[in-house]
Amino acid sequence: MTTLQTVFEKARAENRSALVGYLPAGFPSKDGAVAAATAMVEAGCDVIEIGLPYSDPLMDGPTIQDAVHRSLMNGTRIGDVMRTVEGVAKSGAATLVMTYWNPVDRYGAERFARDLASAGGTGTITPDLTPEESEPWLAASKEAGIDTVFLVAPSSPDERISRVVSCCTGFVYAASLMGVTGARESVGSAAEGLVKRTRSHTSLPVCVGLGVGNGRQAAEVAAYADGVIVGSAFIRRLLDAPDEKSGLAAVRELADELARGVRH
Amino acid sequence: MTDSVHRGEHLTGAEGVLITPADLVGGGVRGDDPDLRGKFGVFGGRYVPEALIPALDEVAAEYEKAKTDLGFIREFDHLLRTYAGRPTTLTEVPRFAEQAGGARILLKREDLTHTGAHKINNVLGQALLTKRLGKTRVIAETGAGQHGVATATAAALLGLECVIYMGAVDCERQALNVARMKLLGATVVPVTNGSQTLKDAINEAFRDWVTNVDHTHYLFGTVAGPHPFPEIVRDFARIIGVEARRQVLELTGRLPDAVAAAVGGGSNAIGIFHAFLDDESVQLHGYEAGGRGAETGEHALTLTMGSIGVLHGSRTYVLQDEEGQTIESHSISAGLDYPGVGPEHAWLKDSGRAVYHGVTDAEAMEAFSLLARTEGIIPAIESSHALAGTLKLGRELGPDAVILVNLSGRGDKDMGTAMKYFNL
Numbered sequence: 001m002t003t004l005q006t007v008f009e010k011a012r013a014e015n016r017s018a019l020v021g022y023l024p025a026g027f028p029s030k031d032g033a034v035a036a037a038t039a040m041v042e043a044g045c046d047v048i049e050i051g052l053p054y055s056d057p058l059m060d061g062p063t064i065q066d067a068v069h070r071s072l073m074n075g076t077r078i079g080d081v082m083r084t085v086e087g088v089a090k091s092g093a094a095t096l097v098m099t100y101w102n103p104v105d106r107y108g109a110e111r112f113a114r115d116l117a118s119a120g121g122t123g124t125i126t127p128d129l130t131p132e133e134s135e136p137w138l139a140a141s142k143e144a145g146i147d148t149v150f151l152v153a154p155s156s157p158d159e160r161i162s163r164v165v166s167c168c169t170g171f172v173y174a175a176s177l178m179g180v181t182g183a184r185e186s187v188g189s190a191a192e193g194l195v196k197r198t199r200s201h202t203s204l205p206v207c208v209g210l211g212v213g214n215g216r217q218a219a220e221v222a223a224y225a226d227g228v229i230v231g232s233a234f235i236r237r238l239l240d241a242p243d244e245k246s247g248l249a250a251v252r253e254l255a256d257e258l259a260r261g262v263r264h
Numbered sequence: 265m266t267d268s269v270h271r272g273e274h275l276t277g278a279e280g281v282l283i284t285p286a287d288l289v290g291g292g293v294r295g296d297d298p299d300l301r302g303k304f305g306v307f308g309g310r311y312v313p314e315a316l317i318p319a320l321d322e323v324a325a326e327y328e329k330a331k332t333d334l335g336f337i338r339e340f341d342h343l344l345r346t347y348a349g350r351p352t353t354l355t356e357v358p359r360f361a362e363q364a365g366g367a368r369i370l371l372k373r374e375d376l377t378h379t380g381a382h383k384i385n386n387v388l389g390q391a392l393l394t395k396r397l398g399k400t401r402v403i404a405e406t407g408a409g410q411h412g413v414a415t416a417t418a419a420a421l422l423g424l425e426c427v428i429y430m431g432a433v434d435c436e437r438q439a440l441n442v443a444r445m446k447l448l449g450a451t452v453v454p455v456t457n458g459s460q461t462l463k464d465a466i467n468e469a470f471r472d473w474v475t476n477v478d479h480t481h482y483l484f485g486t487v488a489g490p491h492p493f494p495e496i497v498r499d500f501a502r503i504i505g506v507e508a509r510r511q512v513l514e515l516t517g518r519l520p521d522a523v524a525a526a527v528g529g530g531s532n533a534i535g536i537f538h539a540f541l542d543d544e545s546v547q548l549h550g551y552e553a554g555g556r557g558a559e560t561g562e563h564a565l566t567l568t569m570g571s572i573g574v575l576h577g578s579r580t581y582v583l584q585d586e587e588g589q590t591i592e593s594h595s596i597s598a599g600l601d602y603p604g605v606g607p608e609h610a611w612l613k614d615s616g617r618a619v620y621h622g623v624t625d626a627e628a629m630e631a632f633s634l635l636a637r638t639e640g641i642i643p644a645i646e647s648s649h650a651l652a653g654t655l656k657l658g659r660e661l662g663p664d665a666v667i668l669v670n671l672s673g674r675g676d677k678d679m680g681t682a683m684k685y686f687n688l
């Protein structure tokens with residue numbers, strides 16, 4: 001299993017930022033997700049976040065909502081998410097699960113952490129779990145030896161940042177802008193300042209997500225962040241493709257462009 | 265400068281105020297206030313993107329100041345009296361009560377408020393809070409359209425920009441309310457994802473809020489959602505029970521044996537329950553939407569059939585499958601068609617202080633027409649669930665019982681549904 005620590009050490013040694021790609025499990029199909037994520041890794045993604053499809057994704061924009069809805073219609077279950085992680089981890093990428101809290105809560109925090117660790121997962125990103133409510137999850141993750149990534153936002157005052165990073169291991173996820181997921185014309189201007197503020201509270205790597213969709217933006221963010229996170233742009237390629245095969249090619253092409261961006 | 269008052273103190277002066285600081289915040293320290301994390305026992309709290317935490321903190325801090333600020337309370341009181349039409353009257357319904365074993369049934373007439381439902385109380389309070397926060401835009405979710413209409417109304421009154429999110433299915437079944445909101449100057453956004461009802465409208469409103477939070481207040485419509493909404497919405501709806509308790513005492517010389525209300529998110533129910541929480545002899549009964557029946561799976565029986573989980577930022581009872589995916593609810597009444605419920609109700613259920621039951625679509629519609637025919641009052645279908653529950657409760661409690669029912673809204677908005685249902 002590749003750990004986040006190895007990923008960021010390697011990227012630092014190569015004097016570049018890490019590239020993090022997101023896809024929901026079960027999209028475009030159960031096997032298709034593993035194939036697409038593997039193609040992303042082959043073309044240069046260092047870390048893969050596998051989204052756990054949830055019925056009420058209130059932090060996601062239309063692109064991810066659409067993909068998640070299709071995945072749920074395909075009957076994706078938590079067991080499938082674990083199998084997807086297992087398949088993707090084989091590609092050599094550090095593999096995380098990004099999930100809203102309720103599915104983990106319902107599945108059982110300890111059981112979820114254990115099953116994720118046995119599937120070869122390195123940790124989770126939990127966008128709606130606040131530090132105040134995180135105790136059971138931090139304990140379960142520590143026990144299972146997996147990382148816990150939480151988010152900071154441009155609106156976060158310093159005392160919140162300090163509180164959030166104290167719950168993080170692996171890296172800190174800095175939301176580039178105030179809003180939901182989705183590729184945008186430009187990455188938020190608040191991102192650089194947020195990364196700077198976050199660094200004053202932690203020595204963990206800081207990765208920037210929300211709004212990044214092409215090589216130029218990846219290069220721009222890589223200039224100040226330890227990692228660049230891309231989700232909706234990959235999904236858009238898969239949604240627009242006439243079939244899974246051309247979808248794979250399109251995803252590979254985007255990963256390649258982004259990988260050159262983070263090495264700029 | 266604003267004058268500040270403490271809990272329990274009363275406003276003085278000649279104006280004959282309706283609402284006092286104690287009425288608003290409950291007077292004295294209560295055991296049922298959420299803790300600093302917004303928890304009612306294990307329920308409530310905050311499960312939201314970190315980006316929203318500062319906004320929630322800001323709302324909570326401003327409300328803490330407002331609720332002891334005499335200026336704010338005077339303004340709220342003034343709007344409740346001169347705009348919303350408070351105090352609302354209490355109506356005894358003996359002909360209806362004949363079908364309920366002869367118990368005395370008293371209706372708290374929230375249907376007679378401006379805009380026709382209890383929602384206006386919370387909305388006026390939060391719209392004033394929006395002004396204090398210095399925000400210029402309000403957004404809201406709506407199911408039946410009553411909260412949307414009330415929000416659009418308050419926005420027009422106070423000069424705020426207003427956007428209402430409403431499930432596409434609800435836009436259809438409550439078309440009249442969509443037209444009202446538009447006429448009031450609001451933008452109505454039909455939500456076409458998920459079940460296209462209230463829960464999806466809430467998701468969409470949160471997405472708007474996180475994007476526009478610098479100038480926008482999310483005027484949440486019920487006692488659910490992340491802290492501090494369950495507490496704020498409850499306090500602004502609390503006047504219902506405060507008035508009703510006085511009115512029942514005045515009319516009957518004693519406390520009621522039971523208080524009944526419909527439960528969607530839970531605001532009208534907590535609004536009438538709250539003033540009675542310390543009156544141990546008073547039973548509290550909440551009625552959820554049983555839809556086509558508990559056994560069909562097509563219902564909104566969150567408290568009676570759901571399990572503990574997290575939905576829309578709060579730990580509470582939720583209709584969910586074994587993997588934590590929300591199960592779509594069903595009810596003939598859009599306002600009760602919600603798979604979550606306020607955390608304080610979850611807590612009242614687990615503590616046993618309140619009991620919750622299901623009422624089917626058919627039972628609610630029967631009570632709807634019964635009240636119209638026997639008393640000349642056309643209730644909202646939401647409120648008809650409480651009426652249907654009261655018919656059963658009255659027969660259980662017997663002819664000596666006094667039952668107070670929250671008639672949370674009027675049925676004008678439901679005439680389309682009624683025409684179809686009764687072939688009118």
Ligand SMILES: Cc1ncc(COP(=O)(O)O)c(C=O)c1O
Nearest residue numbers: 410528529530531532599646673
């Ligand atoms: C008249 C009426 N009663 C009840 C409700 C249910 O909401 P709550 O449970 O928050 O009172 C609604 C919601 O739209 C309503 O319009």
